[in-house]
Amino acid sequence: MDGAVQGPHATPPGTQPAEPEEAAAPLATLQANRITAWFGDRKVLDRVSLTMPAGQVTSLIGPSGCGKSTFLRILNRMHELVPSATLAGEVLLDGEDIYDPKKKLVEARKHIGMVFQKPNPFPAMSIYDNVIAGLKLTGTKASREQKDYLVETSLAKAGLWKEVKDRLRSPGGGLSGGQQQRLCIARSLAVTPRVLLMDEPCSALDPTSTRVIEETMLELAKEVTIVIVTHNMQQAQRVSQQCAFFLAAHGKPGVIVEHGDTAAMFDSPIDPRTFDYVNGRFG
Numbered sequence: 336m337d338g339a340v341q342g343p344h345a346t347p348p349g350t351q352p353a354e355p356e357e358a359a360a361p362l363a364t365l366q367a368n369r370i371t372a373w374f375g376d377r378k379v380l381d382r383v384s385l386t387m388p389a390g391q392v393t394s395l396i397g398p399s400g401c402g403k404s405t406f407l408r409i410l411n412r413m414h415e416l417v418p419s420a421t422l423a424g425e426v427l428l429d430g431e432d433i434y435d436p437k438k439k440l441v442e443a444r445k446h447i448g449m450v451f452q453k454p455n456p457f458p459a460m461s462i463y464d465n466v467i468a469g470l471k472l473t474g475t476k477a478s479r480e481q482k483d484y485l486v487e488t489s490l491a492k493a494g495l496w497k498e499v500k501d502r503l504r505s506p507g508g509g510l511s512g513g514q515q516q517r518l519c520i521a522r523s524l525a526v527t528p529r530v531l532l533m534d535e536p537c538s539a540l541d542p543t544s545t546r547v548i549e550e551t552m553l554e555l556a557k558e559v560t561i562v563i564v565t566h567n568m569q570q571a572q573r574v575s576q577q578c579a580f581f582l583a584a585h586g587k588p589g590v591i592v593e594h595g596d597t598a599a600m601f602d603s604p605i606d607p608r609t610f611d612y613v614n615g616r617f618g
């Protein structure tokens with residue numbers, strides 16, 4: 336990493352969002368191979384493999400406790416933050432193992448961003464500083480002009496620029512829940528991730544904010560590979576091209592029962608358990 340922000344800068348502030356003058360990083364495919372995960376001696380995932388194709392939205396669906404969030408957190412090395420947590424298997428970002436001991440943890444987090452269920456901006460920090468907060472964490476240096484550019488383009492991509500462009504110095508905590516979630520998306524985008532993981536990003540939001548986030552996701556998927564955990568079957572159908580159905584039988588670790596094209600999973604699932612779940616018959 337050269338420590339510099341990618342892309343051009345110098346768009347006069349207060350005007351229309353700037354268009355990037357350079358191509359973004361090519362779209363990336365994320366591949367999980369035979370992921371097994373434990374908390375202490377309790378196995379919660381068993382040999383889960385899934386390819387999350389470049390430029391697509393992949394939904395992870397399934398009943399509570401079947402390991403969807405654990406799987407998502409393994410995809411950007413957050414699982415290892417839990418002291419008792421261990422795992423086996425590999426996660427490849429465009430063929431490169433993110434758990435390679437030679438690779439820095441911060442690299443995985445930079446390339447693979449995460450948006451959480453509850454919007455978590457730094458409440459007292461300005462909207463502007465919230466967006467660029469990740470630069471420091473990833474050791475990325477940027478000039479004032481580069482920061483201005485990043486703030487504007489990231490907020491525009493997150494669908495928030497127009498609403499906040501005149502109050503960039505106001506605290507992030509003063510925004511509505513839906514706006515805060517889009518601010519968190521902008522913060523993730525500012526470090527130019529190649530994959531964005533979203534853990535039930537709309538579950539704390541009203542239907543209007545949910546719709547705005549979903550529209551934002553569909554736009555973002557053109558340049559960032561997205562993986563979303565959702566309990567909302569309509570949302571999975573609206574936003575994702577691919578779906579994976581997780582299930583944990585009583586006392587057993589979670590597995591993927593079925594995955595594939597979202598429309599096919601909902602219209603003609605192969606496994607009867609998938610049929611029951613997508614039709615609201617259990618879970």
Ligand SMILES: Nc1ncnc2c1ncn2[C@@H]1O[C@H](COP(=O)(O)OP(=O)(O)OP(=O)(O)O)[C@@H](O)[C@H]1O
Nearest residue numbers: 374379397398399400401402403404405406417564
């Ligand atoms: N920090 C932790 N320590 C111990 N066990 C955990 C921890 N986090 C999750 N688990 C357990 O791992 C299993 C999988 O949990 P996980 O949160 O991944 O499921 P999920 O499918 O995302 O559930 P939900 O849909 O309710 O969010 C559960 O049995 C849960 O109790």
